Amino acid sequence: MKGLLVFAAIIEAATGVALILVPSLIGQLLLGIELTGVIVRVAGIALTALAIACWPGPAMLGMLIYNAAVALYLAYVGISGESSGVLLWPVVVLHGIMTVFLIRAMTRETSH
Numbered sequence: 395m396k397g398l399l400v401f402a403a404i405i406e407a408a409t410g411v412a413l414i415l416v417p418s419l420i421g422q423l424l425l426g427i428e429l430t431g432v433i434v435r436v437a438g439i440a441l442t443a444l445a446i447a448c449w450p451g452p453a454m455l456g457m458l459i460y461n462a463a464v465a466l467y468l469a470y471v472g473i474s475g476e477s478s479g480v481l482l483w484p485v486v487v488l489h490g491i492m493t494v495f496l497i498r499a500m501t502r503e504t505s506h
Contacts, residue, residue: 399448407445413438432471439463452503458496465489 412420414435421429440460447456469486471477 396450400450403445403448405445406441406448410438410441410443410445413441432468432477435467436464439467452500454496454500454503458493458500461489461492461496465493 409420413429415438417429417431417434417438421427421434443456443460443463445456446459447453449456465486468482468489472482472486
């Protein structure tokens with residue numbers, strides 16, 4: 395069972411990284427359509443975090459990676475002017491706060 399979980403994690407990580415780096419190619423290969431935009435890259439971040447959470451070790455690490463990566467990426471999107479909605483900055487702050495809480499929780503967990 396552990397081997398199957400590791401294999402699935404590798405596949406999801408590869409798909410996630412590919413969606414982050416070359417979303418239009420992956421869209422063409424998988425669905426025959428062009429995938430672009432912020433949502434596709436956030437989905438790539440989520441798949442990568444899912445893979446990390448499924449990897450043997452602390453599951454909280456996957457959620458930490460997801461929150462930190464989404465906060466950084468959405469902040470980049472907002473600063474670059476690529477996109478901006480009324481909830482963009484509150485969501486960036488929320489993910490940033492979650493990142494801090496998760497780091498604190500993991501630090502406490504490992505110190506006990």
